[in-house]
Amino acid sequence: MAKVLLKGNEALAEAALAAGCRFYSGYPITPQTEILEYLSWRMEDVGGEFIQAESELAGINMVLGAAAAGARALTTSSGPGFSLKQEGISYLVAADLPAVIVDVMRIGTGLGDISQGQGDYWQLTRGGGHGDYRTLVLAPDSVQENADMMAEAFDLAEKYRHPVLIASDAAIGQMIEAVEIPEFIEHDIDKFDWTIKGCKKGTEQRKIQNIYYTHPDYETYLADKYAEMEEQEQRYENIQVEDAELVLVAYGISSRVCREAVEAARAEGLKLGLIRPVTLWPFPVKAFEEAKAAKAFLTVEMNILGQMVDDVKLATCGKYPVDHYGSIFEIPEYDGIIEKAKEMLKKGEV
């Protein structure tokens, strides 16, 4: 298929349809509203259901219903709206239901504001709702990845019968790039033996409920499910990590600037590398094995608290200094990152 120019949000919406998604329910909020806007007309073309719900809560719970019937169901939001969806995500997890939920991150706590941010890392990776759970989280870094990750997200959701989150951000959602939309695939909503669709008298009744009530060995089941996800689903991209003295760790919009930083630093003889987590959970611990020459690690995130620092410390068993280069109002610039890297190496922090 030829490349077309699309906004990140639009590419994500079209790619969801290509991945067989035929149910969407959500509520508008900047900077992700283009997803709703696009699907409001486009979903009809492909014979699916688009519902602008009365709230984010309604949106996620309709997704739960559609998932229970076997549909590839999607909802999307940002910041405040994503918080409202947490209860529903916890219920999806409880009932072993697959669904894809997109958070196009914006800045701030509370209402915050509509510009780009990466402040939802903890909420995304720790299980943002109540209970003992985590979800797979994919983090696209371009309009193309916004498109490419949709089918993968639905596949993973169904493989584990578990919700999958996509951690996009306002910059990735709002920018326009040339993108190739993946081929359309058919999704058969009757392909699973656990979905509910009404049953004849005398046949076995299927139920969607908290599996805690029914599973014969719930504890082992849970432990194994998460262990398998952690082992099997770590995804990352390493850029010049092997000989790097200082390794940047960044995802999404920040990782793009870090690529630029690595190239510029190496041009002046400073060996930087970049680990780009593509899954935020499971955190790609395996990526760090390649960092054999590293003296220190620096996360670059659009938040002030350095939300990924803990994960980097765990991945490196606390053996190295880990610092954070953060910004919230502006996307970080590569020269600032290089300066911070030099400071860290000079300080003898390492």
Next chain:
Amino acid sequence: MAKEIICAGFGGQGILTTGMILISAGMEQDKNVLFYPSYGSEMRGGTANCTVKISDKLIASPNSKHPDILLTMNTPAIDKFEERLKPGGLLLVNSSIAPDDRTYRDDITVVKVPATDIAAEVKNPKGANLVMLGALAAHSELFSVEYMEEAIVSFFEKKGKGKFNEKNVACYRRGVEGK
């Protein structure tokens, strides 16, 4: 070749369309392209700007700290972005709106075009941005004058607005001439 361009002016002057034409032209040449609009609590008649990047290499940030080219269509746009322009960069000024006695940095090239007046003269008042694109093509190495014209024509044709192309081309060519 990596070029960074900021287009800025009033909402309604075709700023975002200008950016879209530029990345469409870049994409047709198999370049990597990126368009990032300013967005937010904007309103009609307010300011609008977008960042455009066209490159043979991967494009990193959607922002441009030091653009190569600054296409401005009003005075606030010059006030806001002139100081960020790369030394030796190209500043395109809509002299129908920016005052004649305004002074500019002396380490940049300033090209003044009465874009709004020209667009009115050719009876295509919405085409002032295309006049500016004419000046951009004539004074930069980004695209050849001929290719830029083809790209504009093809852009509007694809949008189903090919019937305006005669007047659009008239605006563009006057921009290339610069008067």
